[in-house]
Amino acid sequence: xxxxxxxxxxxxxxxxxxxxxxxxxxxxxxxxxxxxxxxxxxxxxxxxxxxxxxxxxxxxxxxxxxxxxxxxxxxxxxxxxxxxxxxxxxxxxxxxxxxxxxxxxxxxxxxxxxxxxxxxxxxxxxxxxxxxxxxxxxxxxxxxxxxxxxxxxxxxxxxxxxxxxxxxxxxxxxxxxxxxxxxxxxxxxxxxxxxxxxxxxxxxxxxxxxxxxxxxxxxxxxxxxxxxxxxxxxxxxxxxxxxxxxxxxxxxxxxxxxxxxxxxxxxxxxxxxxxxxxxxxxxxxxxxxxxxxxxxxxxxxxxxxxxxxxxxxxxxxxxxxxxxxxxxxxxxxxxxxxxxxxxxxxxxxxxxxxxxxxxxxxxxxxxxxxxxxxxxxxxxxxxxxxxxxxxxxxxxxxxxxxxxxxxxxxxxxxxxxxxxxxxxxxxxxxxxxxxxxxxxxxxxxxxxxxxxxxxxxxxxxxxxxxxxxxxxxxxxxxxxxxxxxxxxxxxxxxxxxxxxxxxxxxxxxxxxxxxxxxxxxxxx
Amino acid sequence: xxxxxxxxxxxxxxxxxxxxxxxxxxxxxxxxxxxxxxxxxxxxxxxxxxxxxxxxxxxxxxxxxxxxxxxxxxxxxxxxxxxxxxxxxxxxxxxxxxxxxxxxxxxxxxxxxxxxxxxxxxxxxxxxxxxxxxxxxxxxxxxxxxxxxxxxxxxxxxxxxxxxxxxxxxxxxxxxxxxxxxxxxxxxxxxxxxxxxxxxxxxxxxxxxxxxxxxxxxxxxxxxxxxxxxxxxxxxxxxxxxxxxxxxxxxxxxxxxxxxxxxxxxxxxxxxxxxxxxxxxxxxxxxxxxxxxxxxxxxxxxxxxxxxxxxxxxxxxxxx
Numbered sequence: 001x002x003x004x005x006x007x008x009x010x011x012x013x014x015x016x017x018x019x020x021x022x023x024x025x026x027x028x029x030x031x032x033x034x035x036x037x038x039x040x041x042x043x044x045x046x047x048x049x050x051x052x053x054x055x056x057x058x059x060x061x062x063x064x065x066x067x068x069x070x071x072x073x074x075x076x077x078x079x080x081x082x083x084x085x086x087x088x089x090x091x092x093x094x095x096x097x098x099x100x101x102x103x104x105x106x107x108x109x110x111x112x113x114x115x116x117x118x119x120x121x122x123x124x125x126x127x128x129x130x131x132x133x134x135x136x137x138x139x140x141x142x143x144x145x146x147x148x149x150x151x152x153x154x155x156x157x158x159x160x161x162x163x164x165x166x167x168x169x170x171x172x173x174x175x176x177x178x179x180x181x182x183x184x185x186x187x188x189x190x191x192x193x194x195x196x197x198x199x200x201x202x203x204x205x206x207x208x209x210x211x212x213x214x215x216x217x218x219x220x221x222x223x224x225x226x227x228x229x230x231x232x233x234x235x236x237x238x239x240x241x242x243x244x245x246x247x248x249x250x251x252x253x254x255x256x257x258x259x260x261x262x263x264x265x266x267x268x269x270x271x272x273x274x275x276x277x278x279x280x281x282x283x284x285x286x287x288x289x290x291x292x293x294x295x296x297x298x299x300x301x302x303x304x305x306x307x308x309x310x311x312x313x314x315x316x317x318x319x320x321x322x323x324x325x326x327x328x329x330x331x332x333x334x335x336x337x338x339x340x341x342x343x344x345x346x347x348x349x350x351x352x353x354x355x356x357x358x359x360x361x362x363x364x365x366x367x368x369x370x371x372x373x374x375x376x377x378x379x380x381x382x383x384x385x386x387x388x389x390x391x392x393x394x395x396x397x398x399x400x401x402x403x404x405x406x407x408x409x410x411x412x413x414x415x416x417x418x419x420x421x422x423x424x425x426x427x428x429x430x431x432x433x434x435x436x437x438x439x440x441x442x443x444x445x446x447x448x449x450x451x452x453x454x455x456x457x458x459x460x461x462x463x464x465x466x467x468x469x470x471x472x473x474x475x476x477x478x479x480x481x482x483x484x485x486x487x488x489x490x491x492x493x494x495x496x497x498x499x500x501x502x503x504x505x506x507x508x509x510x511x512x513x514x515x516x517x518x519x520x521x522x523x524x
Numbered sequence: 525x526x527x528x529x530x531x532x533x534x535x536x537x538x539x540x541x542x543x544x545x546x547x548x549x550x551x552x553x554x555x556x557x558x559x560x561x562x563x564x565x566x567x568x569x570x571x572x573x574x575x576x577x578x579x580x581x582x583x584x585x586x587x588x589x590x591x592x593x594x595x596x597x598x599x600x601x602x603x604x605x606x607x608x609x610x611x612x613x614x615x616x617x618x619x620x621x622x623x624x625x626x627x628x629x630x631x632x633x634x635x636x637x638x639x640x641x642x643x644x645x646x647x648x649x650x651x652x653x654x655x656x657x658x659x660x661x662x663x664x665x666x667x668x669x670x671x672x673x674x675x676x677x678x679x680x681x682x683x684x685x686x687x688x689x690x691x692x693x694x695x696x697x698x699x700x701x702x703x704x705x706x707x708x709x710x711x712x713x714x715x716x717x718x719x720x721x722x723x724x725x726x727x728x729x730x731x732x733x734x735x736x737x738x739x740x741x742x743x744x745x746x747x748x749x750x751x752x753x754x755x756x757x758x759x760x761x762x763x764x765x766x767x768x769x770x771x772x773x774x775x776x777x778x779x780x781x782x783x784x785x786x787x788x789x790x791x792x793x794x795x796x797x798x799x800x801x802x803x804x805x806x807x808x809x810x811x812x813x814x815x816x817x818x819x820x821x822x823x824x825x826x827x828x829x830x831x832x833x834x835x836x837x838x839x840x841x842x843x844x
Contacts, residue, residue: 059656188646194630344626346653348633355580355647362785370779374772381531381768414716417780417788421723421795424776428769432734435765442534461737464682465730471674472726476719479667484719491723 004511012504016395022402044405049412049486050183052360054353056190058182059175059346060158060197066341067150068098068143071121075100075136077246078120080224088113099137107132147178150340155180158343160336161196179346188352192329197343200298201333203252205281208292208304212243232300233321242301244294249284250277258334260327261317267327269318271334278314286310295320297330363416370420371397378427382434384523388509389430392501396426399497400490409493412486422494429466429502433458438524447522448514455507462502466495531771532764540807541756541815547808551697558704565707570714571650573664575621575657577633580648581640586612599639601632610786614647626653664718668699671722675729683736686817691732694810698728698801705797716791724798727773731766731806738762739811743821751818755811763807770803 026045050057072095079100083090089105090113104113110132117134118126123142127135138146155172158180162170171183187193209226217228218241229244254277261270273281285293285307294304295318302320322330375393378386400419404411437454445453473495476488540547571578581587589606592615596604602620609616617636622628629651637646652660672695680688702721706713738758746754774796781792 061655191634345630345651346626347656348630348649348651350646350649352645352647354582354645359785359787362783362788366779366782366784366788369783370776373775373779377772377775413787414719414791417784417791420776420780420784421773424773425727425769427772428730431765431768431772435762435768438534438764439761457741461734464737465733468675468678468729468733469726471678472671472722472729475667475671475674476722479663479670480715480719484715487716487719487723 004508009508012508015500016398016505019395019399019402022406023398026401026405044408046401046404046411047408048356048360049410049415050185050349050356051351051413052356052363052411052416053185054188054351054356055183055185056187056193056351057347057349058184058190058194058197059348060180060182061344061346062151062154062178062180062340063342063344064147064150064178067146068138069095071138071142071146072098072100075117075120075124077225079117079136082116082120083113086112086116088116099135101133101135104132104134110134151178151180153340154343157337157339158182158197161332162193164332164336165193165196167193180343186353188350190348190350194345194348196329196333197339197345199333200339200342201252201330201336202298202338203255203334204296205249205251205284206247206294206296207245207249207284207288208294209243209245210291214239214241214243217241217243229294229296229299229301232297232302239304242294242304244296244301249293250281252334252338254278254280255334258331260324260331263317263319266319267322267324268320269322269327269331269334271316271318271331273314273316275314278312281314281316282310282312286312359413359416363413363420367416367420367423370423374423374427378430382524385430385434385437385510388506388513389427389434389502391509392430392506393423393426395505396494396497396501397423399501400493403493403497404490409489410486411490414484414487415490418487418490418494422491422498426494426498426501429458429462429498430506432461432465433502433506434524437522441522441524447519450522451510451514455503459503462499466499470495530764531767536763537756537760538763539756540759541752541812544808544812544815547812551805551809554701554704555697558700558707561704561707565710567703567707567713568710570712570717571618571621571652571657572714573657573661575629575652575654577617577619577621577629577636578648578650579617579619579633579636579646580609581615581617582645582647583613583615584643587615589615592617595639596636599632599635601635614786621654621657626655629653660715664715667718667722668725671725672696675725679729679733679736682733683740684819686814686819687736689817690810690813691729691736693813694732694805695725695728697805697809698724698798701801702794702798706794711790711793717794720791720794720798723795724802727795727799728802728805731770731802732810734765735759735762735806735811739814747821751815755814759807759811766803766806770799773799 022044025043076093076095079102080093083093083102088109090102091105093102094100104110110128114126114128114134117136118124120136121138123139123145124136125139127137129135151174155174159170159172162172162182162184167184167187169185171181173181175181184190184193209223212223212226214228216222217226222228222243225247226243226245229242231240231242250273254273256272256274258269258271261268272278289307289309292304292306295302302318305319318330371393375390378389378393380386382389397419400422403409433454436458437450440450440453440457441447443450470492473488473492477485477492480488587608589608593604593606596606596617596619601622604620605618607616608614619632619636622632633649633651672692675695676688676692679691699721702724706717735758738761739755742749742754742758742761746757749757777792777796777799780788781796784792
């Protein structure tokens with residue numbers, strides 16, 4: 001094990017040099033790196049985790065059941081219309097659990113009714129039951145598709161909303177079946193973001209059902225095709241409820257722009273429709289001059305103005321009792337688009353910038369002290385060989401930092417502990433080797449032979465013991481989350497690089513020294 | 525160059541194996557006491573597992589903890605624990621999980637924030653809902669059992685099954701007593717604690733493997749030596765390395781414990797305990813236990829380690 005071919009020496013030296021080079025940007029002051037011709041110098045620094053740089057970690061759940069319920073509701077609406085057109089008598093039409101069901105009045109019309117509703121949605125299965133009951137349910141494929149689409153749409157909308165708020169470098173990831181993980185560096189008060197994500201922002205323009213009375217509707221007598229909605233405006237004097245047609249004239253999907261503005265000194269949202277939306281809105285308003293329509297946001301009526309004239313320009317305003325902030329947020333939400341389903345915050349971890357900076361500072365102090373103690377102790381224990389081990393330790397740390405910077409792995413607070421722990425454990429491989437060499441010297445071997453045997457015999461033990469630790473670390477990585485994962489990453493990198501530095505770097509140093517000075521006795 | 529220091533002088537021959545009964549009594553007592561403490565005191569599960577709210581705030585002057593306690597107690601949020609954390613103007617507030625869904629937890633956070641106002645610096649706000657908490661418990665348990673299983677299989681594969689069993693018993697001893705420590709001092713048991721325990725597991729097994737390796741080597745070297753004698757020799761031969769490594773690791777961990785900040789202190793404490801108990805168990809539990817399982821000697825992979833004074837050939841080291 002004492003032969004080192006020149007190419008091997010070159011490789012080891014190269015790895016060490018690259019390690020130092022790639023680790024360097026983390027140590028060199030920022031302004032200095034900017035002065036350097038940075039084209040040849042790697043500029044990546046370690047990516048600090050949210051717990052170190054401050055920021056907000058939010059785990060959101062998409063309520064996909066809502067999407068399925070909506071789809072079923074739309075089947076109900078369509079079925080009602082189609083059955084009426086065909087003049088088939090039915091009762092009890094509605095959603096129960098995950099199926100739409102109704103009862104056909106006349107037994108002989110059962111098959112006809114079934115065929116009519118079967119055509120509504122190709123992704124459904126329709127069955128008839130005893131008692132003239134028709135049941136429509138979504139296929140499993142349809143449900144899976146709905147869920148997948150709901151998640152990917154939600155991620156897209158969340159991304160647009162976050163981008164609108166100006167948060168820099170957010171991470172938005174899908175996690176598991178129905179979760180979204182949001183990492184927002186630098187956000188130390190996520191209340192506004194939570195509020196923005198807390199609304200689905202589904203905007204619809206619908207006619208107010210002027211034939212129905214609110215009083216009747218409150219007692220449960222809502223005409224079919226209409227629904228009772230609350231008013232968003234809670235001031236006294238304003239109506240609390242409206243009966244609104246279910247049929248949507250135009251929805252928020254047809255908006256191309258929304259901006260905060262003022263009208264008569266009141267904050268309002270001005271918006272523009274796309275061409276389809278503009279046409280539909282123009283047509284609907286020209287047919288209904290003199291009647292009120294409702295602007296509905298997330299199931300609440302923002303306002304219900306009376307149509308004075310046909311609105312043909314494809315633009316309009318939404319007025320209500322808004323504050324300036326609310327108008328800004330609403331415009332943002334309308335621009336970004338509606339979420340397909342509500343989001344629920346399952347987990348929140350917010351670290352202020354002060355704590356992050358304190359943690360980094362404390363981590364630095366702890367690493368330096370740990371390092372100095374270990375370095376000092378190695379010299380006391382092994383003398384000259386201890387110095388060689390310390391040189392290897394230096395390269396080891398450089399390699400860890402370099403790998404972390406290059407992979408852009410995230411360094412978390414437990415990750416710092418992982419590095420410090422590695423400093424302590426990294427010397428283990430060298431300790432194993434040095435102890436072995438001491439034994440071999442005692443057994444009467446010459447320095448060369450003792451070093452050779454020491455490395456050879458310790459090698460297997462080093463591999464065995466480090467591999468077992470790597471197993472534990474691998475489990476931490478795959479099962480752990482967030483900071484724990486960061487700990488596993490640094491510890492894992494540390495174990496591998498400490499094996500490399502102990503087996504290759506110290507050995508090289510020892511061999512070079514042996515070749516030069518040909519000692520008759522080992523100072524170990 | 526000055527003369528290198530040796531913590532364990534050459535030729536040390538402490539009768540570890542002969543004293544195994546004392547060690548076993550101590551270990552069994554330790555494990556039983558740990559179980560007792562876990563049953564009586566329980567573990568102080570943090571919000572990672574139990575769900576709930578954790579806030580760390582920094583006040584302008586020294587914090588008036590009794591006043592904070594009554595102020596937040598008045599919010600009717602159930603159990604509210606308040607403690608100094610790191611410095612006298614740094615306070616850790618823990619609030620039990622609110623009944624109901626995630627929504628209620630968020631409302632509780634807002635209630636606390638509006639009660640404390642803008643005068644304090646919110647250094648950390650964490651809330652874990654009931655859904656995630658249950659999943660984190662599952663993931664934590666899975667990580668521990670999976671890692672233990674993988675380690676067992678690996679040792680089984682590399683050594684004889686007797687070694688695997690003894691290593692696992694020693695490991696369980698270390699982990700149970702770490703749980704016991706947390707039940708005793710009532711410190712928070714959270715995700716980083718699980719990470720610490722898994723690291724302890726890795727470290728302790730590392731230690732054990734080094735001694736086992738030497739036992740295996742000596743099996744071939746000293747065919748006639750009695751098992752007890754051979755085990756004792758193996759432990760003593762590796763004692764210098766065992767103590768050296770434990771000591772350097774402890775140095776690093778002590779640095780984290782004293783200088784790494786309050787958040788890492790518990791993490792470091794768990795590992796300090798783990799290193800101490802892991803080193804102890806490798807020497808006093810894992811190897812002496814092997815005596816009772818009577819591993820076969822001499823039928824491992826054929827490997828000629830050679831007589832002292834010659835360079836061994838054919839060992840599976842890297843070839844240059």
